[in-house]
Amino acid sequence: MEGTIVLYTYPAIGHIISTVELGKLILCRHGHQFSITVLLPIGFVDSHSISSYIDSISRSHPSISFRRLPPVSVDPASPPRRNGPVTFDFMRKNSANVLQSLRDISAATTVRAFIIDMFCTSALPIARELNIPTYFFFTSGASVLAAFLYLPRHFERSTKSFKDQHGVVLEFPGLPPLKATEMPEPTLDQDNPAYGEMFYICDQLAKVDGILVNTFEALEPKAVELIASGACVPDAPTPPVYCVGPLIADESSRGGNSPVGGQQDCLSWLDKQPRKSVVFLCFGSRGRFSAEQIKEVAVGLEKSGHRFLWVVKNPPGHEQGGGKGDVDLEALMPEGFLERTKERGLVVRSWVPQAAVLRKEAVGGFVTHCGWNSVLEAVAAGLALVAWPLYAEQHMNRNFLVQYMGMAIGVEQRDGDGFVSGDEVERAVRELMESERGRELREKLWAMREKAAEALGDSGSSTAALTKLAQIWSRRLS
Incomplete structure (x- = not known):
């Protein structure tokens, strides 16, 4: 193996499945170049279905290794807090574990790339400290990504919470307007600690080496072109976006979801x-x-x-x-x-x-x-x-x-x-x-x-995007 791709996921079954599907795609196309290690926090939303799913993947795809981080606990009851802030708190408390894991993996092999989902944004400073190229894996579509890239401008301009802006629509360059009251829950209330976390996440989206998106170019051509034009991040460079989807798990791989x-x-x-x-x-x-x-x-x-x-x-x-x-x-x-x-x-x-x-x-x-x-x-x-x-x-x-x-x-x-x-x-x-x-x-x-089928074919757009990424990762010096 020439090196390892480290994937860091939030430990909910849907996030884990999407992350593993990305790992499987990398191995399918470039398994001769890379192994896959998945960092998995534990102690918050652990379940039998997650354990069952991981055991199944470990048997069927031995080149994907799971590194369970030491347990971390949060106390959602003192005082009672909404789920969003607890989630972000849990992920931040894993920072020391992520740092140690990346050091351990780097001692044994070259970490070619560190790929994280949005809930794992608190790990970005760690990757920068270790000088590891870092990418977001955006599990929604390119259209939502375009809106999230621009969203910090609305955060900065808003004098009151979106939930209180009834009848107000938010304008995004090149996108349909969106009702302020229909934005995702963590963005609705400025008094909710999750609001600040979402501001931070959306701001950091444009500050990584690239963004992998679970979509394909023919599905969202306008959004892909819009992001590439720089309109979504008008005051800074836009990182390259790689459409690598559609990544869809078959029913047999969905851990605990049995009939x-x-x-x-x-x-x-x-x-x-x-x-x-x-x-x-x-x-x-x-x-x-x-x-x-x-x-x-x-x-x-x-x-x-x-x-x-x-x-x-x-x-x-x-x-x-x-x-x-x-x-x-x-x-x-x-x-x-x-x-x-x-x-x-x-x-x-x-x-x-x-x-x-x-x-x-x-x-x-x-x-x-x-x-x-x-x-x-x-x-x-x-x-x-x-x-x-x-x-x-x-x-x-x-x-x-x-x-x-x-x-x-x-x-x-x-x-x-x-x-x-x-x-x-x-x-x-x-x-x-x-x-x-x-x-x-x-x-x-x-x-x-x-x-959709053509995108993941041998000459498809998503296959080409992943090949370009693999070439970038392979050039990283050992």
Whole structure:
């Protein structure tokens, strides 16, 4: 081996999977040049699913080694703090462990590059101290990256919190305007310690050797060109951006997300449905709706008349007393709904193998929370989208998908709580499945499916970007 690429991830299963997929891609294309070491903090969000996943990857990809950092603890209860500040505090407390790990690895081999995700920004001064080239791995899209690169200018100009700027839209060069109140949670409240952390992260985005993005050039050409033009960082050089996606984990590699009960039966059910006839509704691991909202979705689906596969989780506060399968569908649905729709609809408790579902020929559209991994899975499957954002940067993704990329139909959400009426659910589903616009979206996404595959082909744009990076890393002196 000529050297090691060190990846540093936040220890949540979604972050770990994305980081490992990047490591697997590097090994697939350049494994003769590099080994991969993943730094993994422990003591905050450890779980059986994470351990199971790491053990599986260690067996299937022995060239990826995991270096577990010594345990670090934070006390979220004295005084009570929101999750964002605790997360950033936990990562900062790992700085000494990261420093020691990089020194240990450097003593045995040459660290060609140090690649970190956004939650790990506190490690940047350490890498600079050791003179190790450092890159961000941005797990959302290039459009969101463009906005985040420019966001420090809004932080500097804002005299009050975004959450209090009702009716105000934030302007970004070359991007659609974004509602101040729909920005990611850590940016909303100036009194939240996470606000300052996000300011720091966005400011540091432009101060690394490069940014790897989980997207591909044909998916977001305007955003890629916009960043390269320097418009997003008008007062300093913009680091090079490398689109290396779409990085999508197959279902077999997703550690602890095993089927519950008969939920694999949904695949058999889909095999019996007509081609492109089913609307699939799934809202991510954190996507929980109130009982009232669940009933409105049911009303809208029934009125739409279309076939559907719908993943339903317990409302917030109803998880106790059972596992994932403890969802009382009869209590949550309108009276008689399950019986009336049983010939054309299937409601599944808590979880389905999403990537496998999206690849089924029967699925004709996807109602999604706009998490970027879900968006990429839909693109890879060639499916048109209904965009229903819930949290994190998903409102930004919705705006870009609808207004900038022309790849989704957005739902209208009530100001304040994001509630969506049954009539709006019906409208969005009908527009996706029946209208001329829906047909155009399906054709566009089907064509994008081919471009996604081409990007990671031998002569694809993402392969070329990774090759360029490998050449840069190989030139680093031992």
